[in-house]
Amino acid sequence: QIDSARLWGSIHETAQFGATAKGGVRRLTLSAEDKQVRDWFRKACEDAGLEVHVDALGSMFGLRKGRDMSKPPVGIGSHLDTQPTGGKYDGILGTLGALEVIRTLNDAGIETEAPICVVNWTNEEGSRFAPAMMASAAYVGDFTTDDILSRKDVEGVTVGQALDGIGYRGDKPVGFQKLGCFVELHIEQGPILEAEGKTIGVVDSGQGVLWYDGKITGFESHAGSTPMPLRRDALATLSEIVLAMEATAKKRGPKAVGTIGEAIIANPSRNVIPGEIAFTVDCRSADATIMDALDRDLRAAIAEIAARRKVEVKLDLVWRKPPTHFDPKLIAAVENAARTLGYSSRHITSGAGHDACNLNTVIPAAMVFVPCKDGISHNELEDATQPDCAAGTNVLMHTVLAIAGV
Amino acid sequence: QIDSARLWGSIHETAQFGATAKGGVRRLTLSAEDKQVRDWFRKACEDAGLEVHVDALGSMFGLRKGRDMSKPPVGIGSHLDTQPTGGKYDGILGTLGALEVIRTLNDAGIETEAPICVVNWTNEEGSRFAPAMMASAAYVGDFTTDDILSRKDVEGVTVGQALDGIGYRGDKPVGFQKLGCFVELHIEQGPILEAEGKTIGVVDSGQGVLWYDGKITGFESHAGSTPMPLRRDALATLSEIVLAMEATAKKRGPKAVGTIGEAIIANPSRNVIPGEIAFTVDCRSADATIMDALDRDLRAAIAEIAARRKVEVKLDLVWRKPPTHFDPKLIAAVENAARTLGYSSRHITSGAGHDACNLNTVIPAAMVFVPCKDGISHNELEDATQPDCAAGTNVLMHTVLAIAGV
Ligand SMILES: NC(=O)NCCC(=O)O
Numbered sequence: 168q169i170d171s172a173r174l175w176g177s178i179h180e181t182a183q184f185g186a187t188a189k190g191g192v193r194r195l196t197l198s199a200e201d202k203q204v205r206d207w208f209r210k211a212c213e214d215a216g217l218e219v220h221v222d223a224l225g226s227m228f229g230l231r232k233g234r235d236m237s238k239p240p241v242g243i244g245s246h247l248d249t250q251p252t253g254g255k256y257d258g259i260l261g262t263l264g265a266l267e268v269i270r271t272l273n274d275a276g277i278e279t280e281a282p283i284c285v286v287n288w289t290n291e292e293g294s295r296f297a298p299a300m301m302a303s304a305a306y307v308g309d310f311t312t313d314d315i316l317s318r319k320d321v322e323g324v325t326v327g328q329a330l331d332g333i334g335y336r337g338d339k340p341v342g343f344q345k346l347g348c349f350v351e352l353h354i355e356q357g358p359i360l361e362a363e364g365k366t367i368g369v370v371d372s373g374q375g376v377l378w379y380d381g382k383i384t385g386f387e388s389h390a391g392s393t394p395m396p397l398r399r400d401a402l403a404t405l406s407e408i409v410l411a412m413e414a415t416a417k418k419r420g421p422k423a424v425g426t427i428g429e430a431i432i433a434n435p436s437r438n439v440i441p442g443e444i445a446f447t448v449d450c451r452s453a454d455a456t457i458m459d460a461l462d463r464d465l466r467a468a469i470a471e472i473a474a475r476r477k478v479e480v481k482l483d484l485v486w487r488k489p490p491t492h493f494d495p496k497l498i499a500a501v502e503n504a505a506r507t508l509g510y511s512s513r514h515i516t517s518g519a520g521h522d523a524c525n526l527n528t529v530i531p532a533a534m535v536f537v538p539c540k541d542g543i544s545h546n547e548l549e550d551a552t553q554p555d556c557a558a559g560t561n562v563l564m565h566t567v568l569a570i571a572g573v
Numbered sequence: 574q575i576d577s578a579r580l581w582g583s584i585h586e587t588a589q590f591g592a593t594a595k596g597g598v599r600r601l602t603l604s605a606e607d608k609q610v611r612d613w614f615r616k617a618c619e620d621a622g623l624e625v626h627v628d629a630l631g632s633m634f635g636l637r638k639g640r641d642m643s644k645p646p647v648g649i650g651s652h653l654d655t656q657p658t659g660g661k662y663d664g665i666l667g668t669l670g671a672l673e674v675i676r677t678l679n680d681a682g683i684e685t686e687a688p689i690c691v692v693n694w695t696n697e698e699g700s701r702f703a704p705a706m707m708a709s710a711a712y713v714g715d716f717t718t719d720d721i722l723s724r725k726d727v728e729g730v731t732v733g734q735a736l737d738g739i740g741y742r743g744d745k746p747v748g749f750q751k752l753g754c755f756v757e758l759h760i761e762q763g764p765i766l767e768a769e770g771k772t773i774g775v776v777d778s779g780q781g782v783l784w785y786d787g788k789i790t791g792f793e794s795h796a797g798s799t800p801m802p803l804r805r806d807a808l809a810t811l812s813e814i815v816l817a818m819e820a821t822a823k824k825r826g827p828k829a830v831g832t833i834g835e836a837i838i839a840n841p842s843r844n845v846i847p848g849e850i851a852f853t854v855d856c857r858s859a860d861a862t863i864m865d866a867l868d869r870d871l872r873a874a875i876a877e878i879a880a881r882r883k884v885e886v887k888l889d890l891v892w893r894k895p896p897t898h899f900d901p902k903l904i905a906a907v908e909n910a911a912r913t914l915g916y917s918s919r920h921i922t923s924g925a926g927h928d929a930c931n932l933n934t935v936i937p938a939a940m941v942f943v944p945c946k947d948g949i950s951h952n953e954l955e956d957a958t959q960p961d962c963a964a965g966t967n968v969l970m971h972t973v974l975a976i977a978g979v
């Protein structure tokens with residue numbers, strides 16, 4: 168059994184780095200607050216006897232030796248960055264839970280056959296730089312390191328500049344640390360476990376993701392003197408697109424979601440009809456056929472709206488992550504650990520994307536979910552209980568022990 | 574006849590202050606560019622023999638003496654500020670046209686019975702500070718000077734600070750310069766004169782204006798893991814409001830317009846459902862009954878949308894300007910001047926608001942419109958022809974001579 172109080176203490180100690188007035192955390196990747204939590208994490212790993220290395224994209228790897236160093240390490244961990252209005256658990260539980268597993272094994276004097284590697288992946292959130300799960304995507308070869316280093320935030324700062332800014336451009340090439348498999352603990356970020364009174368979610372799959380950048384070009388004109396039929400209003404156009412995305416996702420029942428999270432009017436003025444808007448789209452399904460249908464529906468809706476309103480709409484797909492099907496053996500190991508420990512559990516699909524989804528494309532991966540209050544995440548009110556966090560960490564530890572061998 | 578080339582030269586010389594790459598002008602009120610054009614204008618007025626004074630809100634008054642100084646001056650002029658993506662004519666034609674009238678009278682050695690006063694009103698556009706036609710509203714007593722001085726732009730800068738910043742907080746109290754009447758020359762900012770091939774619009778009325786500040790409070794949550802039916806999406810809410818405003822205005826045929834020009838998502842992130850949005854509304858009609866109906870329809874639509882989507886929507890009316898009916902005697906004077914000069918003309922309603930609309934609430938006022946290309950205004954592509962600008966200025970001059978007496 169892990170030390171529940173120690174885990175809880177770590178979570179709340181690090182929540183000070185970027186703490187918001189509403190009780191959440193604002194710790195955008197590679198920001199000053201991210202540096203603070205990284206420095207804290209590096210020291211905690213070193214104090215726990217781990218050998219810490221940082222790769223060229225800032226991902227941090229803390230290695231605990233095994234008896235058989237020819238075996239590839241079992242990877243565990245998650246991320247320490249948050250959304251602009253993020254909570255204290257998303258990513259953090261999985262990273263500090265991994266650290267807690269190491270501390271517990273140390274205290275109990277347990278040596279494993281295979282080594283264990285604790286990982287903090289850079290920019291999982293995808294809020295400052297696209298795509299989300301950026302560093303793990305580069306790790307598995309979906310993008311080159313140079314491509315990722317050149318990605319820019321809204322201010323025009325590149326990933327490379329941001330890494331240098333906080334001193335976390337590591338000297339190891341991306342992929343230097345081979346992993347044999349990867350297990351990630353996370354809050355569910357959805358309402359199912361709580362609603363069904365289950366402690367552990369055995370994650371067997373994850374939704375695929377489509378991310379688009381959009382731009383609407385209408386025509387600026389006077390809000391008072393331009394007759395309604397002569398308008399080419401970019402915001403009215405966006406409004407129809409937002410509602411079309413919503414309707415398209417709803418039509419698939421619980422099998423799809425679609426969101427427009429960002430929309431910026433160029434040169435806004437109260438008495439000017441908006442002429443130009445940049446926006447982004449996020450839509451998802453666990454079913455690749457439905458993903459294709461969402462793409463088709465969205466493009467068809469936009470074509471119709473743009474033609475009718477005589478505006479130009481550009482829609483660029485900037486990221487496509489297919490649905491994830493986690494490794495059956497690892498899924499069974501998670502399920503078995505939950506059963507052995509006496510926790511109620513159920514299989515579940517992840518609505519959110521995770522670094523484990525990327526890793527699963529090259530090595531076996533799996534995930535452990537615990538409930539979060541009202542399914543709320545990407546919100547400062549995100550919450551989870553101490554017993555649930557401890558339960559998830561115990562399941563993580565027992566899964567690791569089963570895979571790494573004692 | 575005024576000097577068409579000289580007028581055209583002034584318009585294009587001052588267009589350098591805030592010139593944009595697309596050929597427009599960005600000269601927000603009380604900005605550094607506004608100071609440049611004000612300095613130019615002050616010198617030009619003084620060179621034309623006018624005695625220039627500035628009031629506590631920065632409005633500039635250039636007085637040309639008349640034979641009978643006991644008579645209140647005939648006011649002419651408009652404004653030199655522009656929209657963020659403004660053109661070279663909106664306001665500028667009326668202000669520099671007024672200057673051109675003075676220069677022409679000087680050249681011809683014409684003395685009038687009543688004095689003439691050329692005015693440049695501060696913040697007609699209402700883009701940086703609300704309301705529009707701000708200084709003339711204070712002049713007629715709709716707002717106190719102190720109230721207006723405390724209004725803030727999006728950066729939190731007050732009107733008072735902005736005035737001090739460019740050195741245009743004048744030493745005269747608002748209202749110091751009494752006017753007997755006011756005549757304003759302006760581009761139409763709509764498509765009617767051009768479509769009908771008329772040179773002069775004899776403006777007999779103006780639309781009333783309703784301005785609102787709105788705020789939507791939904792709930793931020795994860796774009797991937799939050800099921801569609803559980804969302805409280807602020808942007809989807811705004812989208813319905815935008816389309817409801819559009820439908821409500823369209824329902825009144827050509828008698829109403831409605832626009833949402835500004836919308837800002839708080840803490841936007843691609844994979845977060847928007848939780849909070851601030852927006853503004855501008856809706857108008859020349860019929861006060863329809864204005865009331867627009868207000869009712871908008872509030873009813875918002876109440877229904879907010880309840881159904883379980884979000885909170887606040888809507889505050891920040892400005893209500895009733896419809897304008899200009900002075901019959903002055904309207905006749907404008908019409909007569911156009912006829913005498915041989916220009917085709919028609920009566921017209923102003924879609925936009927103007928300082929003349931404010932002045933009309935306390936003294937007789939009227940307006941002269943000239944066509945603008947494709948009815949485009951509040952756009953960098955705004956355009957008007959030299960002959961039309963000259964024609965409008967001639968009508969302005971002959972109207973003034975008829976009222977002031979030669
Ligand atoms: N787990 C999580 O919130 N990931 C962020 C990336 C995404 O799924 O949008």
Ligand SMILES: NC(=O)NCCC(=O)O
Pocket residue numbers: 389391438663697698699705706762924925926927
């Ligand atoms: N004439 C003009 O564009 N005025 C700006 C104020 C408004 O009507 O919105």
